[in-house]
Amino acid sequence: SAVISQKPSRDICQRGTSLTIQCQVDSQVTMMFWYRQQPGQSLTLIATANQGSEATYESGFVIDKFPISRPNLTFSTLTVSNMSPEDSSIYLCSVLWAFYNEQFFGPGTRLTVL
Amino acid sequence: GIQVEQSPPDLILQEGANSTLRCNFSDSVNNLQWFHQNPWGQLINLFYIPSGTKQNGRLSATTVATERYSLLYISSSQTTDSGVYFCAVKPTDSWGKLQFGAGTQVVVTP
Numbered sequence: 001s002a003v004i005s006q007k008p009s010r011d012i013c014q015r016g017t018s019l020t021i022q023c024q025v026d027s028q029v030t031m032m033f034w035y036r037q038q039p040g041q042s043l044t045l046i047a048t049a050n051q052g053s054e055a056t057y058e059s060g061f062v063i064d065k066f067p068i069s070r071p072n073l074t075f076s077t078l079t080v081s082n083m084s085p086e087d088s089s090i091y092l093c094s095v096l097w098a099f100y101n102e103q104f105f106g107p108g109t110r111l112t113v114l
Numbered sequence: 115g116i117q118v119e120q121s122p123p124d125l126i127l128q129e130g131a132n133s134t135l136r137c138n139f140s141d142s143v144n145n146l147q148w149f150h151q152n153p154w155g156q157l158i159n160l161f162y163i164p165s166g167t168k169q170n171g172r173l174s175a176t177t178v179a180t181e182r183y184s185l186l187y188i189s190s191s192q193t194t195d196s197g198v199y200f201c202a203v204k205p206t207d208s209w210g211k212l213q214f215g216a217g218t219q220v221v222v223t224p
Contacts, residue, residue, distance in 0.1 A: 033211070033212075037155075041216075042200065042214045042215065042216050042217055043200070043202075043214045044214075045211055045212070048211070058211075090155050092157065094212075100162065101144065101145050101162070101164075101204075102145070102147065102159070102162040103145075103147060103202075103212050104159060105149075105156075105157040105159075107155075107156050108155045108156065108157075110155060
């Protein structure tokens with residue numbers, strides 16, 4: 001399985017600011033995803049991070065709010081822009097281990113917006 | 115899109131008890147995974163089981179793809195089994211996206 005790390009693990013931010021979350025994988029993977037988990041809720045897919053091209057966003061999520069970069073097959077970033085308290089969530093990076101068709105998740109970034 | 119329903123939503127167990135969690139899905143899938151989210155938020159892969167039966171220690175899972183459901187069995191539960199259990203599926207016509215159920219919150223008391 002892939003080893004996935006995320007930075008930061010948690011942060012407390014002021015409204016109106018932006019935070020960039022990093023996701024690093026220990027091997028090359030084709031598909032990387034970003035999920036959001038709001039308090040007490042299940043996981044919701046934000047977007048698929050595509051290497052070398054623009055991310056593919058799910059309904060309800062836009063690039064201006066959640067810009068994503070994926071410069072290579074082992075790294076991606078998610079920025080949460082112009083934050084409000086409603087953005088307080090756990091943000092998780094995920095990769096698809098294509099050979100086994102199994103998805104793995106990073107440890108998550110716990111974000112609190114005041 | 116595909117619907118994923120988990121039951122029960124909450125479960126309180128005494129240590130040593132057995133339990134069954136259920137996941138129903140509304141369309142054909144080529145991936146079904148069970149996860150355990152511990153109290154620190156980490157998602158732990160339990161099973162990749164689009165069909166058939168698997169066992170790992172005190173946990174086992176069965177997916178009947180033709181009837182569109184999966185079961186997760188916890189035997190001889192321990193306090194470390196507490197947390198939220200998620201079922202997630204990938205529809206056959208999807209190219210990667212996992213759709214999550216709402217989860218089952220499990221509390222194991224000493």
